[in-house]
Amino acid sequence: MTRVVVVGAGPAGLAAASAALDAGADVTILDAAPVLGGQFWRHRPGGSAGSGGDAGQARLQHGWPRFTALRRALTASARCRIVTGAQVWAIDKDGGQMRLHLAVGEADHPSRSMESLQPQALVLATGAHDHTLPFPGWDLPGVVTGGAAQALAKAEGLAVGERVVVAGAGPFLLPVAASLAAVGARVLGVHEASRPRALAAGWSRAAGWGQAGIMPRKLGELAGYAGRQLRGRIPYRLGTGVVAARGDGRLEEITVAGLDGSWAPVPGTERVIACDALAVSHGFTPRLELAIAAGCALTAGGPFGRFVTVDADQRTSEPGVYAAGEITGIGGADAALSEGALAGWIAGGGAPDDPRARAARRGVTRYQAFSRGLTAAHGIRPGWRRWLNDATVICRCEEVSYGALTGAATATASRGLRSLKLVTRAGLGPCQGRICGRTVEALLTGDGARPFLDGVLPDRRPMAALVRFAELAQSPIRPQSPIQPHERPEP
Amino acid sequence: MDTNSDVIIVGAGIIGAACARALTGVGLSVTVLDSAAAASGTSGQGEGNVLVSDKEPGPELVLAQRSLVLWERLEAELDAELPAAARAALPTTEYERKGGLVVATSADAAAPLLDFAAGQRAAGVDARVIPPAEALRLEPDLNPAVTAGVYYPEDAQVQPVIAVEAMLAAARARGAVIRYGEPVTGALSDRSGALAGVRTARGSYSAGQVIVAAGPWAGEVAALLGSALPVRPRRGVMLVTSRMPHRVFHKVYDADYVGAVGSGDAALQTSTVIESTAGGTVLVGSSRRQQGFDSALDLAAVREIAAKATRVFPFLAQASVMRVYGGFRPFMPDHLPVIGPDPRVPGLWYAAGHEGAGIGLCLATAELLRDLLTGAGPAVDPAPFAPARPGIAAALRAGEAA
Amino acid sequence: MTAEQNVTDNTSLTITADGMPLEGVRGQSIAGVLLAAGRPSWRTTAVGRRPRGIFCGIGVCYDCLATVNGVRDVRACQRLARDGDVVTTQAERLPGDTR
Numbered sequence: 001m002t003r004v005v006v007v008g009a010g011p012a013g014l015a016a017a018s019a020a021l022d023a024g025a026d027v028t029i030l031d032a033a034p035v036l037g038g039q040f041w042r043h044r045p046g047g048s049a050g051s052g053g054d055a056g057q058a059r060l061q062h063g064w065p066r067f068t069a070l071r072r073a074l075t076a077s078a079r080c081r082i083v084t085g086a087q088v089w090a091i092d093k094d095g096g097q098m099r100l101h102l103a104v105g106e107a108d109h110p111s112r113s114m115e116s117l118q119p120q121a122l123v124l125a126t127g128a129h130d131h132t133l134p135f136p137g138w139d140l141p142g143v144v145t146g147g148a149a150q151a152l153a154k155a156e157g158l159a160v161g162e163r164v165v166v167a168g169a170g171p172f173l174l175p176v177a178a179s180l181a182a183v184g185a186r187v188l189g190v191h192e193a194s195r196p197r198a199l200a201a202g203w204s205r206a207a208g209w210g211q212a213g214i215m216p217r218k219l220g221e222l223a224g225y226a227g228r229q230l231r232g233r234i235p236y237r238l239g240t241g242v243v244a245a246r247g248d249g250r251l252e253e254i255t256v257a258g259l260d261g262s263w264a265p266v267p268g269t270e271r272v273i274a275c276d277a278l279a280v281s282h283g284f285t286p287r288l289e290l291a292i293a294a295g296c297a298l299t300a301g302g303p304f305g306r307f308v309t310v311d312a313d314q315r316t317s318e319p320g321v322y323a324a325g326e327i328t329g330i331g332g333a334d335a336a337l338s339e340g341a342l343a344g345w346i347a348g349g350g351a352p353d354d355p356r357a358r359a360a361r362r363g364v365t366r367y368q369a370f371s372r373g374l375t376a377a378h379g380i381r382p383g384w385r386r387w388l389n390d391a392t393v394i395c396r397c398e399e400v401s402y403g404a405l406t407g408a409a410t411a412t413a414s415r416g417l418r419s420l421k422l423v424t425r426a427g428l429g430p431c432q433g434r435i436c437g438r439t440v441e442a443l444l445t446g447d448g449a450r451p452f453l454d455g456v457l458p459d460r461r462p463m464a465a466l467v468r469f470a471e472l473a474q475s476p477i478r479p480q481s482p483i484q485p486h487e488r489p490e491p
Numbered sequence: 492m493d494t495n496s497d498v499i500i501v502g503a504g505i506i507g508a509a510c511a512r513a514l515t516g517v518g519l520s521v522t523v524l525d526s527a528a529a530a531s532g533t534s535g536q537g538e539g540n541v542l543v544s545d546k547e548p549g550p551e552l553v554l555a556q557r558s559l560v561l562w563e564r565l566e567a568e569l570d571a572e573l574p575a576a577a578r579a580a581l582p583t584t585e586y587e588r589k590g591g592l593v594v595a596t597s598a599d600a601a602a603p604l605l606d607f608a609a610g611q612r613a614a615g616v617d618a619r620v621i622p623p624a625e626a627l628r629l630e631p632d633l634n635p636a637v638t639a640g641v642y643y644p645e646d647a648q649v650q651p652v653i654a655v656e657a658m659l660a661a662a663r664a665r666g667a668v669i670r671y672g673e674p675v676t677g678a679l680s681d682r683s684g685a686l687a688g689v690r691t692a693r694g695s696y697s698a699g700q701v702i703v704a705a706g707p708w709a710g711e712v713a714a715l716l717g718s719a720l721p722v723r724p725r726r727g728v729m730l731v732t733s734r735m736p737h738r739v740f741h742k743v744y745d746a747d748y749v750g751a752v753g754s755g756d757a758a759l760q761t762s763t764v765i766e767s768t769a770g771g772t773v774l775v776g777s778s779r780r781q782q783g784f785d786s787a788l789d790l791a792a793v794r795e796i797a798a799k800a801t802r803v804f805p806f807l808a809q810a811s812v813m814r815v816y817g818g819f820r821p822f823m824p825d826h827l828p829v830i831g832p833d834p835r836v837p838g839l840w841y842a843a844g845h846e847g848a849g850i851g852l853c854l855a856t857a858e859l860l861r862d863l864l865t866g867a868g869p870a871v872d873p874a875p876f877a878p879a880r881p882g883i884a885a886a887l888r889a890g891e892a893a
Numbered sequence: 894m895t896a897e898q899n900v901t902d903n904t905s906l907t908i909t910a911d912g913m914p915l916e917g918v919r920g921q922s923i924a925g926v927l928l929a930a931g932r933p934s935w936r937t938t939a940v941g942r943r944p945r946g947i948f949c950g951i952g953v954c955y956d957c958l959a960t961v962n963g964v965r966d967v968r969a970c971q972r973l974a975r976d977g978d979v980v981t982t983q984a985e986r987l988p989g990d991t992r
């Protein structure tokens with residue numbers, strides 16, 4: 001029986017764990033959150049799906065019955081160990097055998113329980129987080145990512161503000177607006193940077209790649225969101241973006257401008273909107289550090305296009321390591337479910353030509369190309385730099401401004417990410433470049449035209465999470481496998 | 492593409508940067524070549540130690556004492572050397588003569604520490620034995636179970652990557668050409684077969700003198716240029732905390748650090764070194780292990796460092812490790828850097844092999860190299876650092892036979 | 894290691910934020926309790942002394958750090974509130990900052 005460990009309990013991870021169980025494997029699924037579901041099915045621990053009862057849940061969640069079915073499959077199986085509150089902080093090798101190191105307990109508690117696992121097969125489904133481009137004032141309280149607005153709505157029944165603007169780029173903006181409206185926020189508008197022509201071209205290309213049957217359903221989904229906006233009279237404006245935020249200690253107003261095809265602001269189109277919250281997201285950054293720690297090769301796509309390389313069975317370049325979901329490409333929950341099911345089945349020792357594997361592959365083909373095409377249609381265009389002035393904060397943790405960053409780059413003529421980080425401090429704070437890294441890389445390499453020469457991988461973080469000294473000192477050298485009730489000890 | 496200059500420096504780490512600054516400072520034309528980027532090797536992966544406290548009496552201490560004098564002047568000199576725009580855009584090197592406190596944490600360690608300090612005092616080091624109560628006054632959060640302490644007011648700390656970039660900027664302002672992403676692929680020879688420069692993938696660079704300042708890779712470069720240098724890598728790992736209230740005021744380290752530095756043992760050795768940075772984080776080290784150029788995460792080293800550090804500063808138990816990094820110290824068999832001309836290849840020079848002391852020693856190294864190259868009288872005795880010295884001759888012969 | 898509760902749980906709880914008592918319910922994050930009480934920020938940065946609260950909401954930006962029960966560097970958006978939690982603003986400083 002193969003010992004499979006799945007990291008991440010969003011759609012990809014849940015599907016992988018379930019499929020691995022179907023394949024007969026022994027499964028441990030880990031997530032740092034207190035409950036299963038990841039971001040897509042984020043909900044209040046102890047509450048029923050989201051807050052506000054079933055009606056609220058229906059507005060807030062998508063495909064909830066699928067989640068509860070997956071959760072049931074996992075909790076019902078004697079071969080499945082679910083560990084929530086589990087932060088994987090490092091992956092290393094002990095004589096060729098991969099080891100995962102976990103801190104289990106409440107988030108950032110000073111003395112969590114330290115464990116090590118040695119999987120025979122590892123499925124990484126660590127997901128993604130919003131990538132938000134900087135603009136003046138984005139560091140004001142009240143400016144949050146789209147993901148934060150949605151998490152607060154789904155998990156806490158809380159609107160991040162009373163008068164909220166949603167902005168950025170990507171199909172994700174629509175569900176964010178819907179979540180906000182569902183918890184009682186007044187959504188003043190949704191501002192999508194991409195312009196109609198780019199979107200129409202991208203969407204029809206995506207539809208061409210995808211299978212027949214996808215397009216109507218996905219469009220219907222988005223039309224449903226859009227429809228709700230229209231019914232709720234939430235304006236959805238293409239080719240516009242937030243170029244500044246202002247307020248005294250908290251957000252009070254923003255400037256929205258028309259954007260041209262390169263996302264540069266069009267002079268004379270600025271409007272000021274009074275608001276107390278802004279949810280902004282320009283796409284997603286995959287969470288790659290565990291895949292890198294496990295030795296997985298990445299695709300070479302420049303600052304906005306690096307993902308874990310996988311084959312047609314979701315195998316990474318590292319034997320025994322599989323990847324599924326957003327870390328293999330931003331494709332949304334449908335693609336993640338199929339990728340996870342395939343990865344979990346193969347990782348669990350399932351036959352590659354089994355009907356379940358073939359169905360999963362069909363799902364991958366059907367959903368992946370369409371979703372990725374859609375995402376690409378909303379891709380970042382270089383004119384966003386025109387939103388910046390010298391004082392605009394680029395690295396939030398260390399408060400490094402655009403002027404400081406570019407000034408140091410010029411003064412040093414550096415071609416090394418390490419030297420630029422250590423001279424400017426960009427990326428050296430607690431988030432370790434998760435928020436600013438893609439932006440800094442784009443700015444300093446000219447969107448990849450002049451790559452860094454020191455071989456430093458921006459997403460490489462051997463310590464994948466903050467761990468206290470006392471926890472490190474007592475974490476075990478040898479991995480433990482707690483004996484499950486169903487397991488019989490070796491004779 | 493052919494470039495001609497007086498001197499080529501291979502390596503844009505702290506040694507190469509200091510040499511580039513020193514040589515352009517006496518009017519020589521300099522080309523610096525690095526296989527990657529500035530400070531992308533050892534110089535970007537250490538702590539920024541500028542110490543006398545960890546050096547026993549001998550040539551390395553002499554070099555360190557001379558270097559300390561030069562470090563005290565560096566910021567002011569850079570202010571004059573850097574163009575206004577560069578000076579405004581570059582942060583300061585964070586050089587701070589904060590003083591070092593070496594503590595013995597066991598009864599056995601006290602006497603050796605005090606003996607060591609006495610020897611250093613005889614060699615002119617300001618090494619003050621202080622009672623545990625005074626150590627606690629200097630560092631209120633120190634473990635009160637300290638058995639002995641020596642305070643070294645001359646010890647300093649710097650941010651080495653900023654220092655590298657600032658010195659390179661100064662050299663660039665004086666005409667140095669600096670090329671990144673250009674590994675040396677071989678020697679450029681003149682018609683008589685003598686060294687006349689180097690080749691890279693992009694072309695040839697001709698110069699009368701070539702200086703190898705390539706740290707742990709100095710041996711590889713020496714071999715490409717027709718010689719040999721027995722420098723080997725010794726891995727070290729550092730922990731960085733998240734920003735915290737300022738509670739560590741000096742460089743504080745365990746008395747067993749000196750033993751670890753001097754040991755030739757290949758197995759993992761850890762010894763506590765702790766200091767705050769200007770950014771508010773705390774750097775915690777240190778480890779030594781010979782494992783070639785393997786840079787895989789070494790959790791055994793990380794755990795030992797964390798455990799030992801909390802014995803010196805118990806409050807660190809709750810501190811968060813934000814990141815871990817590591818580097819390769821360039822280590823010579825006799826624990827002394829090599830500074831001077833290659834005895835067999837005219838025109839080839841070395842400034843390499845500084846082990847864990849390169850940051851502190853870089854300025855006196857550059858000065859010595861400059862003086863040897865220009866025929867000026869050197870400020871320190873060059874003999875102990877000569878590439879031809881007996882201490883490494885055997886290793887060199889063994890390298891040739893291999 | 895905990896099985897999830899499938900039962901709706903609206904047990905109320907009280908935390909203090911810089912001494913002020915705030916109400917919440919079990920399952921809310923500390924950030925959620927603070928935001929619901931009208932506090933958009935609970936941390937100030939070291940260099941610019943600027944206020945920060947929640948930003949990414951999923952635990953990767955480390956903007957929302959608060960000191961909880963005397964322990965620094967707790968992500969308020971990730972840590973579930975417990976009855977009696979003492980939360981204080983994490984006001985960060987650089988060494989030598991005597992402003």
